[in-house]
Amino acid sequence: MNVIIAGAGRLGTQIAQVLAAAHNEVTLIDSDDDRVAELEGRLPLRLVAGDACDPALLEHAGALTADLVVATTGDDEDNLVISLLAKRRFAVDRVAARVNDADNTWLFDRRWGVDVVMPAATPLISLIEEATGATDTVALLRLSKAGVDVIETAITPRSRTAGRTLAEVPLPDGTVIATIIRDGRPTVPTPAFTLRAGDELLLVSHTATEQEIHAAFQ
Incomplete structure (x- = not known):
């Protein structure tokens, strides 16, 4: 599975680690050059520095052949734009997006290209079949x-x-x-x-x- 993850914060990095460990092809994008440099060599995946809201950058990251795009930035507007581009411009089969502000949840639906909504409080979410959360294992x-x-x-x-x-x-x-x-x-x-x-x-x-x-x- 080819996966693009936009946002190298804690959630995005966790998801990237998990999917890369399961032998998927993962590209992690972040607009912070320092964050990308910090992760370089520490993760078994491809890192790209830049704005994932830019269609050209998404295409460079592999959006044309991606099976899954995950928008996990700290900005809801950016996550919506990334989702819409992934679905409408690049016809990505599955798109997941993080909601940082609960008041914006109503926007995160298929009109914006979002297949899976990821509440900010969720530690990690199933990108294929299910989402599960608990305090133990x-x-x-x-x-x-x-x-x-x-x-x-x-x-x-x-x-x-x-x-x-x-x-x-x-x-x-x-x-x-x-x-x-x-x-x-x-x-x-x-x-x-x-x-x-x-x-x-x-x-x-x-x-x-x-x-x-x-x-x-x-």
Whole structure:
């Protein structure tokens, strides 16, 4: 699946990490050159600096062959423009857009090219089939075409893995850690990374259940 994500904030970066970890072709766009430079080399995807409201930039990013466009900028007007361009100009099959101001939710519909509405409070949203949110371990994204589940779990002060390195945590077969969110920023996991309370982990698995992931970390 070819995916374009506009907005490299926390939500956009999380979605990009998850989809890239599931072996999709992902392009992440942001208008902040410094943010793009910060992420360069840290994410297994293509980064593009520029304004995603510009049709030429969207085309350069691959909109003509995109299967999915996700607008996650902090500006509702920009997200609507990006959605409309994706759907009307580039005929993208599936378009998801973040709503920052709840009062603007009524605008985010198919008239503006939006197929999936993403409330700002949602930590991550299913871009293929379903959206799920909870305070514990939850399946956030089910990639049916790839046969992959992406599962989130959070480390609490009572988690037995708090203070342990990733190398010390036995994972279920067929499971890898896609990213760790610490202090609002994604971190590339390494065996020496030490978990601490407050860390949020996104794991990709072909076989493990939510209960098995919970058992491994809690």
